[in-house]
Amino acid sequence: MSLPNATKEDVKDAKHLATDTTKASGNPESNQPSVLPSTPDVNAVEDLADLLDGPFKERKEALRELINDPFLLPRVEGTLDEIRADNLEKVKIVAENGRIQESFSPLNGGQGQVSAGVSSLELLAQVNNSTCIKSGVQFGLWGGAIDALGTERHIEFAKGAMDLSKLGCFAMTEMGHGSNVQQLETTATYDPETQEFVINSPTPGSKKAYIGNAARDGRWAAVFAQLYTPDSDESKGVHCIIVRIREEDGTDAPGVTTSDHGHKGGLLGVDNGMITFDHVRVPRENLLNRFADVAEDGTYSSSIDSMNRRFFTMLGTLVRGRLGVGASAAGATRAGLALAVKYANIRRQFEAGDPGQEERLIDYRQHRRRLLIPLAKSYALAMFQNNLLERFQEYTDAVNAGEWDPANPTEQQSFASRETETLAAFFKSATATHANETLQECREACGGAGYMSENLLTTFRADVDIFTTFEGDDTILRQLVGKNLLTAYGKEMSEMSPFGMAKYVVSNIGDFLTRRSGIAASVQSISDRVAGTGSLFDAETQLRVVQSREEHVLNSLVRRVQVARKMDRKDAAKVINRAQDHLLETAIAYGDRMLVQSMIDAEDRLPENSPARQVFEQLRHLFALETIVKNADWYQEHGVLPAGRVKAAKAAVNDLVDSLAPWSEVLVDAFKIPQVVLDRPMMVNGGTDLS
Amino acid sequence: MSLPNATKEDVKDAKHLATDTTKASGNPESNQPSVLPSTPDVNAVEDLADLLDGPFKERKEALRELINDPFLLPRVEGTLDEIRADNLEKVKIVAENGRIQESFSPLNGGQGQVSAGVSSLELLAQVNNSTCIKSGVQFGLWGGAIDALGTERHIEFAKGAMDLSKLGCFAMTEMGHGSNVQQLETTATYDPETQEFVINSPTPGSKKAYIGNAARDGRWAAVFAQLYTPDSDESKGVHCIIVRIREEDGTDAPGVTTSDHGHKGGLLGVDNGMITFDHVRVPRENLLNRFADVAEDGTYSSSIDSMNRRFFTMLGTLVRGRLGVGASAAGATRAGLALAVKYANIRRQFEAGDPGQEERLIDYRQHRRRLLIPLAKSYALAMFQNNLLERFQEYTDAVNAGEWDPANPTEQQSFASRETETLAAFFKSATATHANETLQECREACGGAGYMSENLLTTFRADVDIFTTFEGDDTILRQLVGKNLLTAYGKEMSEMSPFGMAKYVVSNIGDFLTRRSGIAASVQSISDRVAGTGSLFDAETQLRVVQSREEHVLNSLVRRVQVARKMDRKDAAKVINRAQDHLLETAIAYGDRMLVQSMIDAEDRLPENSPARQVFEQLRHLFALETIVKNADWYQEHGVLPAGRVKAAKAAVNDLVDSLAPWSEVLVDAFKIPQVVLDRPMMVNGGTDLS
Ligand SMILES: Cc1cc2nc3c(=O)[nH]c(=O)nc-3n(C[C@H](O)[C@H](O)[C@H](O)COP(=O)(O)OP(=O)(O)OC[C@H]3O[C@@H](n4cnc5c(N)ncnc54)[C@H](O)[C@@H]3O)c2cc1C
Ligand SMILES: Cc1cc2nc3c(=O)[nH]c(=O)nc-3n(C[C@H](O)[C@H](O)[C@H](O)COP(=O)(O)OP(=O)(O)OC[C@H]3O[C@@H](n4cnc5c(N)ncnc54)[C@H](O)[C@@H]3O)c2cc1C
Known part of the structure; x- marks a missing residue:
């Protein structure tokens, strides 16, 4: 596939690109990409869509x-x-x-x-x-x-x-405990006489809350509760039991009281409600007994010895949920970007270079930045999502083939599971945050039209709002990522109370870095060598730069947390709490590296010299360089990049959005958003020449 | 008013504060504030409320x-x-x-x-x-x-x-023209025979759109239209005319067609609609004729010669509107902060230092950061708002006293008007953006409870969404600020087409800096001296640091834009467009300086040695240092602050949120949010110990 010849205009632009970056850096960046042709090649759409x-x-x-x-x-x-x-x-x-x-x-x-x-x-x-x-x-x-x-x-x-x-519910969250699932208060007490579990809500805080399908449609619920058997006063931990919550006619089942949260900030079609149990009896068989069971006589058994590991094996279900929420966030974001980018290509406002003809919004530098930078990130997240899904599929296949027993994994499998859990936590939190920021940007980029419900953006935005909270709050998930990294995937998250965290923190991240999976991840600490070498347009350099940050940040977190090892619980908790922003930063730096890596990887899958590959390469540059620019502060503070290179990266981001702007519709067409979504009133009446 | 004695705990914390900042900087910051007592003094509430x-x-x-x-x-x-x-x-x-x-x-x-x-x-x-x-x-x-x-x-x-x-409408925006008001297409043509104006919508794009009160309640509209009189085929520019749009019974007036935008992303109680005029006749007297009039015979007259100045004098009405929208954004934000901060003080999740008792959300470092940093900004914006309002009141008083003729201002008055316009544009854009970011943060900080409409946060957030767009889109307003700075308030915004901008850009910002008003603004370029001198906790140093950035950024924008002076229109437009992100940055840097200055100023108005003053001082530090940290990248790139000082500022921000956290409720109580707003269900059922 050959590229259309560059016009004179392009050549001039290309010079600008070259000049700007080299001049600014004082440290010539070789290898800078040439400006894309100003007429996009629509053939690229299918290749990008396939990718x-x-x-x-x-x-x-x-x-x-x-x-x-x-x-x-x-x-x-x-x-x-x-x-x-x-x-x-x-x-x-x-x-x-x-x-x-x-x-x-x-x-x-x-x-x-x-x-x-x-x-x-x-x-x-x-x-x-x-x-x-x-x-x-x-x-x-x-x-x-x-x-x-x-x-x-x-x-x-x-x-x-x-x-x-x-129709059923997943009844985990309670009024008093959302993020802290381990301390749920609902009880399921086994009664050997009747061979039933008695499900009860002992405190106001134990009321199940925010539960989807609970306000109207649900007839059943998978209820997470502390399990008690006759042998002990202590809970066996959180288990999941099927409970009928409503009769078929919709009235509450005996002992069950459901109620309605009513109007929410979004997701109006989902009926979220509360459920309270007053000594509700369900058959023994309703316990979901894959990993633990209670015999008729009340004897408790489990294929998993450690109570913590049992808990986290059961919570493994959440990983798939996080993939689902993350993918949904990504899907909604792409729809929003398609709408805003297409609108930007027809809407005109203000004359500039051309008297008598107003400019299209996409012609403005700021509009290019506000849409193309998140667009590049959406691509990066999509590439990562595919990798993660394939990985999770392999795990699922192995489980279904009997090669992987979640209850008794090998050491290597445990490590891999915790890595997957970490990747999923990162993915969900990153896509949810990205969705909110981007859909808001898209709304604003469409001006008043963006606020009309008929144009969908505000509904999408209101709906994804809560994606940052459910299936694991983003702040909590980032902590989970950080903690897993700190202990080199060595321990279950359960032991990751602030106190436990200090105890299990790895003493040397070197081991960890060599063990973790991933492509092309060179493991030595290379940050010192980053500054001098390699053009910022080299994939390898880009990866090394973001990776140096990932390692640095993790290393310094280890140092901060390690001092807590010998402290008492109270003091250790303080130290850990004071490192909390650092912990979150570690998770983000880890994610940044994963995403850059995914983009670099994906590029190789596109046909050599194809227009798709050319445009994708620039998208990868944009994403990688923006990731660096976002942390320019850190790179300078730690002497990893000198001011000149930071400046060059910033100039390059601007050049890249200019180069990519004419291709913006190609990039969103590859999302293959359904036509019913794109057929919005603003696409008809949103231009300026409406006559 | 004396402060409670510091506890041992406080002393230990204070040491931590001192150590962290000095150690990190390698460049001791003298003057660091001591940690506030961990028991807040509620007497501070009234002093802060007064301020x-x-x-x-x-x-x-x-x-x-x-x-x-x-x-x-x-x-x-x-x-x-x-x-x-x-x-x-x-x-x-x-x-x-x-x-x-x-x-x-x-x-x-x-x-x-x-x-x-x-x-x-x-x-x-x-x-x-x-x-x-x-x-x-x-x-x-x-x-x-x-x-x-x-x-x-x-x-x-x-x-x-x-x-x-x-009941009436303000009918300015049209389907085709929102931000670009000067190119409105609705016409008002004077007919001397009947002594009427004929109001018409000649194109689909000229339909009035998004107009408040137009869908249901409005009976009248102040319609902005191109004015034509018999003497010429050229428009006299945009003028405002009163038009009846509906009869009292609610049916459309003859020749008028209203329609309804229906459901929006928020503000559901506001009936926004469209209005089309088909040769609607209104009496000559309906022209709002303060600055221009049409005589019975059709002769046009105006007290303002320049068509551009006339246009911008008429648009002066928008300045008051911007104050109103900005203040509304600020009000909604404070309500949201009060809710989230109060919730953070009762909600508990996860045990940390204390077995058997979960921590309050406000105890977590990240929660402190996410709420207290925006809270400090809300204070800064509030201080600025008071100054701006007083200034606008003085102007209004002078006009009403006949001392200031908006149609024929003195040169000094023109300058002051443009400065006020600039301040208002900054204020509206800053508060609208802050409202959206902060209310979203507040929603997320309240977890699932934050998403329930009964807790108000999502409704507030959905409503203020559009504040970033109406009464001047934020991106456009920031450009207006930047352009006014570029030309040192020397020209009306009308001439600020990209092309005009290059023409009128000041050649030396020195003049401008000496002329602009404001308190304690030392005018020499002091950035070179910032690095070595002064503790980052000195008010003067803080101001100098943010001011150095303001000046630098403006100066470099001037340099970039100046080269366009000798270019043809097309090339000049390109240069200007390529500087657009820089132009926006200039506006933000200007605003940052104004806000830091307002905080420093305000501090002096609090009683010496009062608890209110102590807590406010830390709020000022937090705002100023966070402003510096936000731009840490720039400060290092330009050699204004070395890495060590940037590090010290970051550590100080964390110390300050820790110190302020126990006072967080005092800070929001001073907002005096009505009790009906604070009485939310989550304040009752949101804790963890609900028994
Ligand atoms: C629309 C909707 C649908 C839902 N559907 C379901 C469902 O079907 N089934 C179900 O079981 N649940 C459901 N949920 C509940 C959801 O999973 C919880 O809301 C979520 O887990 C967060 O818990 P929480 O609301 O108790 O917030 P909390 O855990 O109280 O957290 C509140 C805030 O505090 C912060 N925070 C908490 N702990 C820390 C810490 N240690 N450090 C720093 N910050 C901290 C969090 O980041 C968060 O911002 C739903 C919720 C909503 C709103
Ligand atoms: C709920 C609501 C109530 C309203 N009430 C009224 C009312 O009562 N009366 C009234 O007259 N109007 C009203 N409006 C209209 C409102 O003032 C306009 O929507 C606003 O001025 C923006 O105009 P626009 O929608 O045409 O956006 P556009 O001007 O088309 O702008 C769209 C986007 O493009 C960007 N953009 C435009 N030009 C440039 C440029 N040169 N450089 C970079 N970016 C650019 C903007 O930043 C924006 O993000 C209302 C709107 C809404 C939604």
Whole structure:
């Protein structure tokens, strides 16, 4: 595929690019990319789309047909009950389509295809996040809990979750405990006489809260509760039990009181509610007993000895949920970017160079920055997502093939699980934050039109708001990432109380760096050598620069935390707390490196010399250099990059958005957002020449 | 007022503070503040409240009684029509109270009190932003246009705006032109035969769009249109004319077609709609003729010769609107901060130092950072707002006393007007951006509870979203600030087309810096001397550091733009466009300096040695140092601060949030948010020990 010849204009622009970066740096950056042709090559769209879809292309294409349906668009007007009823109808369409259920394990009649769940949610989020999340609750959380924690004896529940004959909830969070799941207060006490569990809410704080499907549609719930058996007064830890919460006619089941959170900041189609249990009795078999069971006589048994490990094995279900939420956040963001970028290409405002013709918004430097920088990040997250999904699929395949026992993993498998958990925590928190920032930027970039619900951006933004909180609050997830890094994936997160953290922190991150997986990760500490060598446009240099930061930040965190080892609990907690911002920074630096690496990796998968590869290369530069610029402060403070190179990176970011701007529609067309979403009123009446 | 004695704990903490900052800097920062006592002194609340209310205390106290009314809380459920009808009832309460109308000029029966309008909106925004904005449209925009642009012959309209007998719109924006007001397409053509103006929408793009009160309640509109008189085919420029848009029974007036934008991303109580005019005839007298008139025979006259100056004099009305929107954004933000800070003081999650007792959210380092840093900025903006309002009041007094003729200002008055315009543009854009960022942070800091509409945060956030766009888009306003600085307030913004900008850019900013007003602004370029001297805890040093950045950034912008002077239009436009991000940065650097200066200033107004002053001093440090840290990258790149000092500033920010955390409720109590707003369900059920 050959590129169109560059015009004179391009050549002039190219010179500008070269000059700006070299002049500014005083330290010539060789290898700078030439400016892209000002006429984009639409052939690039398909190559980029293939790269984005990755191994999931076929599935996604099939799903795209399903979701390109005006009926699926979000409803914002009407009573809450109307909006929720309408959303339930939409979830039925998803169920009837039958693809999302392929994520269930073969035991339950599924195909064990992670991407069936995750990609479905990602695509639904491009059209309607209420439908996406209600589907996520039904198939991924309620169904997912049964699928992951249940056994043969729960197949009927799994099937009911899959075909919607059993609408259910995932009832983990309580009024008093959201992030701190280990201290849930709901109790499940075994009564050997009747061979039942008694489910109870002993305190006001133990009321299940914010539970999806609980206010209206749910008939069942997978309830997380402290398990008590007759042999001891101590809890066996948090376990999951199926409880009927409503009769089929919708009235509360005996002993159960449900209530409604009512209107929320978004996701109006999802009926979140509270559930209180007053000594509700359920059969012994309702315990999801894959990892632990209670015999008829009340004897407790578990294939996992450590109570902590048991807890975190059960919570493993959350990892898939985090992939789903992250993918949804990414999907909604891409839809928003497509809308804002397309609007920027038709909307004109103010004359500048050309009297009599106003400029398009995309012609403005600031508009290019505000849209293309997040667009590059969306690509980076997409590349990372594909890698992570493949990795999770391998794990799932191994489990389903009996090669990997989650209850008794090998040491290597434990390490890999904790790494996956870490990657998923990073992914969910990064995409949720990115979604909120980007959708807001997209709204503002569309001016007044962006605020009209008919143009979808505000609904998307309001819906994804809570993505930063549920399935693990972003701040908590970043701490989880940081803690896992600190201990080199050596311990379960459970032992990661502030106090435990100090105890298990690795003494040398070298070991860890050699062990961790990942591509092209050179492990020596190279930061000292970064400054002098390599053009900032070299992939290797880019990676080394972000990696040097990752290592530095982690190393200095280790140093800070280590001093707490010999302290008493109170003082240690103080030291750890004072390092909390540093801990979060560590997680972000780790993520930055992963994303740059994913972009570099992905580039190789595009046909050599193709327009797609050329444009993608610039996107990779933009993402990598912006990542460096974002931390320019740190790079200078630590003597990793001198002022001149920082300046060069900043100039390059500007040159890159200028170069990429004419290709902006190509970049969002590759997202393949459904046409019903793109057919917004502002695309018709948003230009300036409306005559 | 004496401070409680420091506990041992405090002393230990204080040492930590001292050590951290000096050790980190390698360049001892003398003068570091000692840690505040860990038990806050609630006596500080009143002093801080007085400082915040400033000269407007009495008025605000009176208004606070009015707004502490549960009926005023936002309604989020119901049909749009119900929500709008309900909001109209709320606006009636505001009208009946009678305070907001005191902002009108004495001619119309008001008192010319700027703060009557601005403070009313600020306080309404703490309770209900739909009511705030609908009041703003009615009294500030529709009423304000008549008050500012009309004459004796429009008194009945002004009175109708004030007593709600004439509900009206401010119809400026069109589908095709929002930010670029000068190119509006609606026409007002004078017909001498009937002595009427013919109002017409000649193109689809000329349809008035997003107009508040236009979808339902408005009966009248102040319509901005290109004025044509028989003597010429050329427009006399944009003028404002009163047009009836609906009959009293609500049907469209002859020739007028109104329509409804329907559901929006927020402000559901405000009925935004579109208006199209098909040769609608209105009496000659409906022209708001303060600055220009058309005689019966069609002769055009104006007290302002230059068409550009005429346009910008008429747009002067927008300055007051920007004060109003800015103050509203600030009010909503303070309410959000009060909610999140109070929640953080009761909500507990995770055990740390203390087994058996979970920590309060406010005990966590990250939680302190995420709430206290924006809180400090809210204080800075509040101090700035008071200064700006006083300044605008002086201007208004001078105009009403006949000492200042807006049509024929002295050279000094012109300069002052442009400075005020610049300050208002900065203020509106800064508060709107701050409101969105902060309310989102507050929502997330309250976890799941933050997403429930009953806790108000999401409604506030959705409502203020559009504050970044209306009354001047933030990106456009920052450009206006930058352009005004570039030309040293020397030219009207009208000539600030990209091309004109290059032409009028000052050649030496020295002149400008000496001329601009403001307190304690030392004018020499002092950046070179910043690095070595002065503790970062000295107010003077803080000011010099931020000022050095302001000057540097402006200077380098001048250099970049100057080269365009001799270019042709197309090339000049390119150069200007390539400097756009720099232009925006200039505006922000200018604002940063103004805010730091306002904080330093305000500190002196607090009683010496009072607890209020001690806590405020730390708030000032926090704001100033965070402003420096935010730009740490720049300070290092330009050799203004060495790495060691940047590090010290970062450590100090952390120490300051730790020191201020126990005082966090004192700081928000001083906002005097109405109790109805603070009485949220999460304040009752949000703790962990709910038994
Ligand atoms: C719309 C919606 C749907 C939901 N659906 C479900 C569902 O179906 N099933 C279910 O079980 N749950 C559900 N949830 C609950 C959700 O998972 C919780 O809200 C979430 O886990 C956070 O818990 P929390 O609200 O108690 O916040 P908290 O844990 O109280 O956290 C509040 C804030 O404090 C901060 N914080 C807490 N601890 C620390 C610390 N150690 N250091 C620093 N900062 C800290 C957090 O970052 C957060 O910002 C839903 C929630 C919502 C809003
Ligand atoms: C709820 C609501 C209420 C409103 N009420 C009223 C009212 O009562 N009366 C009234 O007259 N109007 C009203 N408006 C209109 C409002 O003032 C306009 O939406 C606003 O001025 C922006 O204009 P626009 O929407 O056309 O955006 P545009 O001007 O098209 O701008 C769109 C985007 O492009 C960017 N952009 C534009 N030009 C440039 C440039 N040169 N460089 C870089 N970026 C640029 C902007 O930053 C913005 O992000 C209201 C709008 C809303 C949404």
